[in-house]
Amino acid sequence: MLTRSVAVLALTATTALAQQTDITIGMQLEPPNLDPTGGAAAAIDEVVYANVFEGLTRFGPDGSVQPALARSWQTGGDGRVWTFTLAQGVTFHDGTPFDAADVAFSLNRARAEDSTNAQKALFDGIESVEAVDPHTVRITLAEPNGNFGFNLAWGDAVIVAPESADTNATQPVGTGPFKLAQWVQGDRVELVANPDYWGEAPALTAATFKFISDPNAAFAAMMAGDIDAFPVFPAPETLASFAADPRFEVIVGSTEGETILAMNNKALSDVRIRQAITHAIDRQAIIDGAMFGYGTPIGTHFAPHNPDYVDLTAGSAHDPEKARALLAEAGAEDLTLRLMLPPPSYARRGGEIIASQLREVGIQTEVTNLEWAQWLEQVFRGKDFDMTIVSHTEPADINIYARPEYYFQYDNAAFQALMDKIGVTSDAAMRSELLAQAQRIIADDYVNGYLFQLAKTGVADARIQGLWENAPTQANDLTGVSWSE
Missing domain, CATH: 3.10.105.10 (Dipeptide-binding Protein; Domain 3)
Known part of the structure; x- marks a missing residue:
């Protein structure tokens, strides 16, 4: 009897430790491509922002501008010269090393005359981008711009590598904590954790973005447990039903x-x-x-x-x-x-x-x-x-x-x-x-x-923690998301 009790306790402990580490996110719109530097659709950033691609700076859940690939920066020259100190030991998903040359390439590409960047105006004030050394970038502006760090936090300003920039629309290669596993067009995008990520590893090991355009189908998928969270739920008339169900949490916030x-x-x-x-x-x-x-x-x-x-x-x-x-x-x-x-x-x-x-x-x-x-x-x-x-x-x-x-x-x-x-x-x-x-x-x-x-009217499994309440930018940032035990 004693042996059997110990076995039951061990099984219970093992089950408790087997915490879920994957998530399925619902989205109403499928992105037309997966390159935030070459498309205007919000759905692009909703999949890749902070997950697959990173910029020098990034938006936090409260809208603040936070360090990303740039760990620190300072301004000089009457606000015209910005010097960024970059993170070290960073690689792109294909193994290509990240350094200051990639920053110069990305920003010069975004502001080029033939740029297809949807927010090209963000980069109009840049006079020059100089790779001082592999981990230092100096950006000189034509005029002072106290908002420049904010501009660089947009999804349109993420850093890409020259080796993969031309194919990011279908095969995105970033520096983020997740990388593309597969894109089944018309259905879903699957991401997996990047084992070589330079920063703090996310709690999640895999994420699927499932595209469901019909509000009735979205409701059915949430109720059936096929979707774990739908951060921007397309049927607000059904939120009361979710709020009355202890399996779910209704998350209402603001957006931009x-x-x-x-x-x-x-x-x-x-x-x-x-x-x-x-x-x-x-x-x-x-x-x-x-x-x-x-x-x-x-x-x-x-x-x-x-x-x-x-x-x-x-x-x-x-x-x-x-x-x-x-x-x-x-x-x-x-x-x-x-x-x-x-x-x-x-x-x-x-x-x-x-x-x-x-x-x-x-x-x-x-x-x-x-x-x-x-x-x-x-x-x-x-x-x-x-x-x-x-x-x-x-x-x-x-x-x-x-x-x-x-x-x-x-x-x-x-x-x-x-x-x-x-x-x-x-x-x-x-x-x-x-x-x-x-x-x-x-x-x-x-x-x-x-x-x-x-x-921002979202619905999520009540056990999920770390989803953004508000949307200071168009993103489903999974870097801080986890399941409670």
């Missing part, structure tokens, strides 16, 4: 996602028409109908949780009568516009509501549902649209309005000059005032219809 009714400012060049469209929109009805109450109304392209946010929602308040008057003044009572909708439920559901609201003021819409690759090709790159709905999840990205070639094609020289001034201003109070001016300019120009700040 300004959800907008983007307008083609060349096709809709009359500000009165854009203003009419914004006054036709009932933001709260969209939040309630498309997001089941999750979301914060916004009146400009700026996150409400940012201390520099200015509440400008009153300037584009729901006012159908004013919308009709503006359309009549512009001679556009019989307007028909094309509304192109990408796959996310906020866009598809929100598009139905907005089409109805526009119809009430006399604007007809031709609604077209696009797959993500189609949206990127036709709307983002081709600029062939009148209106679209999308969440801009990049951090603090009001600077996109200073880029006339950007997909909504807003061209305002005064705004561009203001953003240049912000870029060289280090005084916090002055930066706050300038950012307030920037918010007011785009709100007063009715560049886009500003809808709501996207909430």
